Amino acid sequence: xxxxxxxxxxxxxxxxxxxxxxxxxxxxxxxxxxxxxxxxxxxxxxxxxxxxxxxxxxxxxxxxxxxxxxxxxxxxxxxxxxxxxxxxxxxxxxxxxxxxxxxxxxxxxxxxxxxxxxxxxxxxx
Numbered sequence: 001x002x003x004x005x006x007x008x009x010x011x012x013x014x015x016x017x018x019x020x021x022x023x024x025x026x027x028x029x030x031x032x033x034x035x036x037x038x039x040x041x042x043x044x045x046x047x048x049x050x051x052x053x054x055x056x057x058x059x060x061x062x063x064x065x066x067x068x069x070x071x072x073x074x075x076x077x078x079x080x081x082x083x084x085x086x087x088x089x090x091x092x093x094x095x096x097x098x099x100x101x102x103x104x105x106x107x108x109x110x111x112x113x114x115x116x117x118x119x120x121x122x123x124x125x
Contacts, residue, residue, distance in 0.1 A: 010103035051108025
C-alpha cells in the first residue's frame with residue numbers, strides 16, 4: 001500500500017506527542033516527516049500540555065508525521081476527539097496546510113482566558 005493510500009494520514013503534533021515528550025510512544029510506528037513552522041496557530045500553555053488555537057502567530061514549530069488509521073484512532077482517544085460529536089470533544093481535529101501537504105491538527109476546544117500564549121517557537125518554551 002502506498003503512503004498516500006486511504007488508510008494513511010498526516011498529523012501535526014506540537015505538545016506531549018513530540019519527540020522526547022511523555023506521549024511520543026503513541027507515534028512509535030509513525031513516519032517522521034520533519035518539522036514545520038505554522039503562522040496560523042498560537043499555542044496556549046495549559047500546564048502539563050499546550051492547546052492550539054487558529055490564531056495568527058510569529059511561527060509555531062511543530063512536528064509532522066504519517067500515521068495509519070489505528071494510530072489516528074488512538075490519537076483521537078488520547079486527545080478526547082469524538083468524530084461526529086465535536087461539541088463533546090476536548091480537542092477538535094481539523095486539517096491545515098504544512099510543507100508536507102495537508103495534515104490533521106488537534107485544536108483545543110475550550111476557553112484559554114488567562115492562559116499564557118506562545119506565539120513564537122515551541123512548547124515547552
